[in-house]
Amino acid sequence: MSAHRPLDRGWTVTAVSAEPPIDGVPATVPGCVHTDLFAAGLIDDPYLDDNEDRLTWIGRTEWRYETEFTAPADGHDRADLVFHGLDTVATVILNGAEIGTTANMHRTYRFPVRELLRPGRNTLAVHFASPYAYAERWRDALGDRPGPYPEPYPFIRKMACNFGWDWGPTLVTSGIWRPVTLHTWTTARLAQVRPEVTLDGRDGLVRVHVTVERAATGTPLTLTAQVAGASVAAWLGPDEHEAVLELRVPEPARWWPRGYGEQALHQLTVRLAETGETWRRKVGFRSIRLDTAPDPAGGSAFTLVVNDVPVFVRGANWIPDDCFPSRVTRDRLARRFRQACDANVNLLRVWGGGLYESDDFYDLADELGLLVFQDFPFACAAYPEEEPIGSEVAAEAREQVVRLAPHPSLALWIGNNENFMGYADWGWREPLAGRTWGSAYYLDLLPRVVAELDPTRPYWPGTPYSGDPARHPNAPEHGTVHIWDVWNELDYTHYATWRPRFVAEFGFQGPPAYATLRRSVTAGPLTADSAHQKAEDGQGKLLRGLGAHLPRPATFDDWHYYTQLNQARAVVFGVERFRALMPYCMGTIVWQLNDCWPVTSWAAVDGDGRPKPLWYALRRAYADRLLTVQDGHLVVINDGPEPWSGDLELVRCRLTGEPVAKESARVSVPPRAVARVPVTGLVASADPAAELLLATLEDARLVHFFAEDTAIAYPPAAFDAEARRVADGYRVTVSARTILRDLALFPDRLDSDATVDDMLVTLLPGEQAVFHVRSARDLDPAALTSAPVLRCVNDGK
Template sequence: MTLRHLPLHDGWTLRPAGPVPLGLPTGGVPATVPGCVHTDLLAAGLIDDPYLDDNENRLTWIGRTDWTYRTTFDWTPDGHDHAALCFDGLDTVATVLLNGTEVGRTANQHRSYRFPVRPLLREGANTLDVRFTAPYTYAEELRDRLGDRPGAYAEPYAFIRKMACNFGWDWGPTLVTSGIWRPVALETWSGPRIASVKLLPDLDAAGVPRLTAELEIEHDGLAPLSGEVGVVGAGAVFIATEDEHRVSVTLSVPQAEVWWPHSHGEQPLYEVKVRVGDDVRHLRTGFRAVTLEREAFRVSVNGEPVFVRGVNWIPEDCFPARLTRQRISERLDQAVAAHVNLVRVWGGGLYESDDFYELCDEKGLLVWQDFPFACAAYPQEQPLWDEVAAEARENVTRLAPHPSLILWCGNNENLEGHADWGWQEELGDRTWGHGYYHDLLPSIVAATDPTRPYWPGSPYSGTPDAHPQDPERGTIHIWDVWNRADYLAYADRVPRFVAEFGFQGPPAYATLRRAVSGPLTPDAPLLAHHQKADDGNAKLLRGLGDHLPRPGDDFDDWHWLTQLNQARALAFGIRHFRSHAPYCMGTIVWQLNDCWPVVSWSAVDGDGRRKPLWHALRSVYADRLIAVRDGSAHLVNDTATPWTGTLRLTRYALDGTVLAEETQPVTAAPRTTTRVPLPPSVATPADPARELLSARLDDTRTLHFHEEDTRLALPPARYEVTVTESDDDGLPAYRVEVTAGTLLRDLSLFPDRLHPDAEADDMLVTLLPGESTAFRVTGAALKDPSALGARPVLRCVNDRIEP
């Protein structure tokens, strides 16, 4: 077979189908494909950036407008028998016309489409139109026909197969998009064509890598076809008879090495060559086996249990066509650098791009993939049922080669919503999604991808008869903390697996300064627009509890203390849950990233800057950890080697005086948690407000305070700072050495206050009197490097205490 692939990304224009509240050129505006209406209007200078100030509020009309994309392309007959228009993604409700003739309709952002068009092509100029119906029009008409359903937000996202968080979320703006959001091309060919290839990598019962390749073949059925599959020295040839259009080949691949998450080993990946006739495809995969113990919700890779150190992933941009492979890689690198080993692709977003899963394969990040259902009762009537079936089959097939993908999950919080959020009375006998999660999706996964487990939803306790939030089985989500309870309530439970829990904090100062014009104050109206959570700013202050002092009206204190409290809350929870391994076998923090500049639960803000929470995650997600609770030190050793040494337990006064010290030899076996009771001399403080406990093993140290900071006798902060400059690939780099004259609690450096590109390598460092630490600041030349040593750039908890 010979194939011609003609990308159709040039020459597009965009026009509304009716009147709009701005002046558009008569011929429309230039459109970028892949892209969307919002980004085209932004590029044309016709709308303000929806991520800044409250501009979002003035753009809701875009999602209620019909739009037409048009381009013209030249075509010359090339002798091929077949031609198809191939859309990798249309967002969402579209009619496609070639030279004025309709060739197809779409209503699903999560699918790709191929439309045969050979009889419609003309020599010379051809006109291609894609007419988009407003998402609100389609979703609201379907809602009116099928009957409304309850959900977390008063938006019709459950009635359209589209990224739900486009309609707004408690961390995201309402920016309802339309557009050709993934590549489009004209393909022409003759002869047999490989329509799809599904690779199922696995290990056999003896642990030997094996590969099953399942092919769908388009051909005229006039003669048998020869083909082959090959990988790493293993191969097989086959003959497809005249009436065969599906072929399955299984290979043993003994020369391949197994793939591991980065916390457990290496990530070898191998090219797979698939040929049918003259049509050749090159794919990539890795080999590993995945099992799930359902009651314990314990994930094992290659027979080895993995404690999940996870983060939830939301769409990185409200306009995902803008995402580059580099930006995705940077965000995933931030996850790896924080010792994260799993990313959960949350159900209110997308099946992510091929780049995303390829990068997870390379970096050794496990992927938990939700099907796109979140926080609503979803109708099961047509046309939605068939759309869900089609998107599921396509994406399960597309993602099957990726060794990083280890779990398919039916939905986010819809089972809990039906059980606990008052939906049942409102629904009556109307459908709500049960058939998707317990019938359609598991049957598709079982038939299409038997190498991976399926889980009906999260939270879920393993059976429809059990309450979905049973901490003794399956997964739970913890949201009483943040919404109502103090974060110390994390310690009131010992769950099997926590798939969502989080605490809010503001983004970096430079991120807020870019996004919000005018003065920055805790109660600034434009800042409040970048806080989407219900009662969010009040919860930020309420969450400080007795942990930290109140910031008052000072913005710098508000920003510092609420960021710090976010980091402290999640670190406390993770330390507690990890100390209960292997009964508890995973935590997935809500959330890694943001899609715009916002006060949210993220560890990395919408401009890609690391918040203090990121630094806390890097500490508490480290391979080795010491947790002090219930009169014991718990040694968490999530490595393949024993952790052996001398545990040094020291009772200090806050002024650095040693009050008592004990040492003892310890060994924590690989992948275990070892409890070491505290000797009486160090276990109980004489004055909890004036003492702390240090537990050190090798280079790992935990400082345990007996009281909250508001009750500690913290001294006014005294320290010496030395700033020295060096070179870092042509840009200045700064070494900021701080020597403590007193105890310094959670010493942190915020160089983005001096330049938006400057960042520090560390944060949240507590120093005892006489100790020193050095921060490295890179990314920008600073006008006044000495400012790195003073407020509001250099902060610690006790810098607010007056001498």
């Protein structure tokens, strides 16, 4: 037998050199210096006001964590200290003896300590060097590399966005960020279990590669493996350390992405008989491949194929959900994943400036059927390949590929984020002057590691990447593209000029929810400049992005509503454009699902977990069934598992609701298909400022305007609204007497915990909408039914 004893109690943290001195502060493990100092009242909340700017000293300070523990008298031959995550440059000291050093946040470290343990009290210390000092020392030694910020993150294997990003704060952490255990054992232990789970025809096939570490040679060992009713045993001779156990499961239930079938999971158990040590994981039987076949037009596909079924990716990019990852619990991830699923997202891309996420992250993805694209942690900069960084990259990649390979949700390994683009377009070549920039990682090391340790899963060298180093990495005819000319330079209608195969990043900014913004600014009235804004000229781009689409805001309330609405419209415009190109285009991954703190950003869910209007719009745009107008055609998109048949009704009408022309067509769209309906006579208007197109097909509805809001002859909004108390909040009924464009309800202005079930609803005269507001507080019905809580585009007319 063996024992794993958590060492999570009694820690303190001390600043090795700081003025005034910081000594013996109670520390939480897992955690980090920032959270410990905040809990002790020694710093203000880093997320509020401009507190971030006053905390840069933390990343330039050395810190020492210390605890005491009693060594167990369990008679085991071996004892190992296991650190599942140290952030980042650390020296580990047990009873005054240095037992090891670390320099990689993305690795696990195991140190044998049996000879150093004492009966009774033992002292354990972890001394963290300044991340800045370490990274800057290697930058000076290896030569600087170009990147987007004047920060040395390419020179340390640490979460890059700790050093700040265009949506995140600069909060450079140190600490014991994942659990610490004392592992005592005898005879042998399971050092590594690596299952390859595949389909062989209709059968499931599992090849389990097992490596054992022995306390001493000379003892035969017995390994067993079981899954889905199949079992097998293997024997290791006295000096053997590795075995492969193969199991065949006749016709197992398969694992499918959400929207394509059930998420069948089967427990795989591997046991070392002589010690009773057991390894368990849930695995899923499914095949996965990346179709990049050339087409007659000279391009090539980028299509994810699961169980031989092409999947249109309705994705969202994922960034670390907190700057301090130890605060991200399974419950918090479950809430965020439920928000993704409720928005009809079927894939999350773990972005390369963050982390290999926790086991909980991938377990939840497996259970919910959310596919995962996993970037290796390289983003937006040239990375040195020299030592000691090269060896760290190889070690972390080998560990993380083995750790994540059992998860059926993991669909694709990606070598980097935007580094091929940086080398091609961002002026890197001259400052590099021939120095390494990471290409050997993406084109050699990482594909070799994946091919060796995870051969059942595809690898792609980067995103954007066109499949050939000789081609421009952002070539729309091949591979993945990132579309950032919109937001940075061009109106969002420019999405219509793109014809990509797969869009891995595109997005538009909007401010967080009112309650989130109010919490982040502790004093004074809110203004458009109150929110954290990290993007270059972000505020200017927000206002310019309104363009001719929406009026110029006259007040803060106008600014907040219009910029949130414009974010939603911009992203939906792109999503609808790219979905209408299916199967030529086979995926969109919106930038981004989540935020890590209260900030104006591209997220659909803000840093306090509140959905922005974009989230509600994305839920509609990512629905299985969608109607959209593209290039003068009515496009019917059916990405569901069943045919979609019915009578398509089209009415061109005036803003009063009075019909001008009508047409109907019988349509039948097969599953996972797109149809263009030839009704071009109705998708244009001779009086665009006064007319709109209403299209309905079964439960799907489209209200399409022929002009921008600033050119439309809206009447002043007129409606009747009632808020009635119900068991868990309020039922708000709005009855339109005029057209109401993009009706939105913001109950968090009255109760920071209040939520609403829908938003951005357009009503024609005589129509009615019912909103369900959840709140435990008594709210003012008059406030719930008037501005600024209840808004629509034409309420200022």
